[in-house]
Amino acid sequence: MKRIGIIGVGEIGRAVVTGLCREGDHAPEVFLSPRGARAAAELSERYESVQTCADNQEVADRSEVVIIAVRRADRHDALAGLRVDGDKVIVNVMAGVGNDDLRRTLATDVPLVRAIPLPTAREQRSVTVTWPSHPAVDSLFEQLGGVLPAMDEAAFNVHSALTGTLTTHYAYLATLTQWAVRHGISSDDADRYVRSLFQGVGRTLSDQTRSFQQLAADHETPNGNNERIRTSWFDSANSESFNKALDDLLGHLDVPGNERPQAT
Numbered sequence: 001m002k003r004i005g006i007i008g009v010g011e012i013g014r015a016v017v018t019g020l021c022r023e024g025d026h027a028p029e030v031f032l033s034p035r036g037a038r039a040a041a042e043l044s045e046r047y048e049s050v051q052t053c054a055d056n057q058e059v060a061d062r063s064e065v066v067i068i069a070v071r072r073a074d075r076h077d078a079l080a081g082l083r084v085d086g087d088k089v090i091v092n093v094m095a096g097v098g099n100d101d102l103r104r105t106l107a108t109d110v111p112l113v114r115a116i117p118l119p120t121a122r123e124q125r126s127v128t129v130t131w132p133s134h135p136a137v138d139s140l141f142e143q144l145g146g147v148l149p150a151m152d153e154a155a156f157n158v159h160s161a162l163t164g165t166l167t168t169h170y171a172y173l174a175t176l177t178q179w180a181v182r183h184g185i186s187s188d189d190a191d192r193y194v195r196s197l198f199q200g201v202g203r204t205l206s207d208q209t210r211s212f213q214q215l216a217a218d219h220e221t222p223n224g225n226n227e228r229i230r231t232s233w234f235d236s237a238n239s240e241s242f243n244k245a246l247d248d249l250l251g252h253l254d255v256p257g258n259e260r261p262q263a264t
Contacts, residue, residue, distance in 0.1 A: 002028050002029060002064065003028060003029045003031065003062060003063045003064045003065075004016075004020065004028050004029070004030050004031070004063060004064070004065050004067065004140070005030075005031045005032075005033075005053075005059040005060060005062065005063030005065065005066040005067065006030065006031070006032050006033065006059070006066075006067045006069060007033040007035065007056050007059055007060075007066065007067070007068050007069065007070060007078065007079075007082075008033065008035050008036065008068065008069035008070035008071070008078065009032050009033065009035060009036030009039045009040045009043070009069070010036055010039070010069060010071075011119060012069050012093060012117055012118075012119065012121070013032070013036065013039070013067070013069045014039050014043065014122070015117065015118070015119045015120070015121040015122040015126070016067065016069075016117055016121050016122075016144065017030055017032070017043050017047070017050060018043075018121075018122035019121040019122050019123070019124050019126070019143070019144040019145075020143065020144070021046075021047040021049060021050065022123075022124055023143065027047070027049045028049065029049050029050075029051070029062075030043075030047070030049060030050045030051070031050075031051055031052075031053050031058070031059045031062045031063050032044065032050065032051065032052045032053065032059065033052075033053060033055070033056045033059050034052060034053065034054065034055065034056075035056070035070065035078060037052075040052040056078070056079070056082050057081075057082060057083065060082060060083065060084045060088070063088065064087075064088060064089070064136070065088070065089050065090075065091060065136060065137065065140060066084055066088055066089070066090050066091065067090075067091040067093060067115075068090060068091065068092055068093065068094060068102070069093045069094070070094065071094070072094050072095060072096050072097050075094060075097060075102075075105065076105060079105050079106060082106060083106075083108075084106055084108045084110055085108060085110065086110070087110075088110050089110060089111045089112075089113065089134060089136050089137060090102070090106070090108070090110055090111070090112045090113070091113050091114075091115050091137055091140075092112055092113065092114045092115070093114075093115050093116065093117060095116075095160055095163075095253065096160070096252060096253045098114075098153065099112040099113075099114060099153075111134055113130055113131070113132060113133075113134045113137045114130065114131050114153070114156055115128055115129065115130045115137065115141065116128060116129045116130075116156075116159055116160055116163055117141065117144065118163070120145065121144040121145060123145075124143065124144050124145050125145045126141070126144050126145040126146075127145055127146045127147070127148050128141035128144060128145070128146070128147050128148065129147075129148045129149075129150055129156060129159040129160075130147055130148070130149050130150065130156075131149065131150040131152065131153055131155070131156040132149075133149040154254070157250060157253045157254050158250060160253050161246055161249045161250045161253055162246075164246075164249050165246075173194050173195075173198060176190075176194050177190045177191050177194050178190075180193075180194070216230070
């Protein structure tokens with residue numbers, strides 16, 4: 001795929017462009033919409049293969065694959081009047097917007113693929129969930145760290161709900177840092193130590209021979225510090241509350257017509 005268009009140049013759009021342009025001379029041509037003008041201008045200046053277009057229609061006209069990455073609430077205004085025809089493919093990365101919804105908005109018959117690229121696409125380390133599988137789209141995301149085709153749209157939405165936990169993790173780390181500061185540690189030292197601690201945890205995830213439960217067990221000693229915090233804070237009540245929050249999010253993401261049994 002040699003010509004990629006991106007409508008909506010936010011965090012994910014920037015990550016995809018950066019990851020694609022790591023290919024150097026083999027990078028595809030990338031056409032950016034004027035939405036997110038500052039980011040689009042910055043990327044166009046940084047990479048020779050990236051251009052900012054006059055409007056969304058120019059993006060669609062010049063691209064083989066069109067990635068739509070605008071906010072869910074903005075989609076009708078952003079895509080009003082857009083025509084995407086011919087042998088193009090649309091990649092829908094808008095959380096909670098099903099392909100049927102997007103097809104009605106665009107009134108097009110071209111293939112539509114939902115995808116969940118992650119910010120780590122900029123380092124080509126994003127495992128991107130897609131549905132339905134499409135060879136051109138899967139090939140594109142293989143370059144950015146790998147592709148994980150979902151078996152159906154309901155499964156796709158489960159993966160989408162999992163991504164909704166990312167900022168909670170950052171907030172958890174911020175809470176740890178703030179707690180240390182309240183106990184007399186300098187802000188810089190607390191920040192440095194928490195980052196180091198969890199960067200190490202992140203590296204252990206590359207060992208796929210150990211389950212998450214095994215990793216937890218390997219980092220605990222009976223009646224030790226880790227076990228004490230895990231059992232006193234992440235108890236059954238908190239676990240149930242967390243599962244309910246995920247179920248509620250999934251219900252928000254499920255497109256009309258999908259029927260999902262309630263978790264028991």
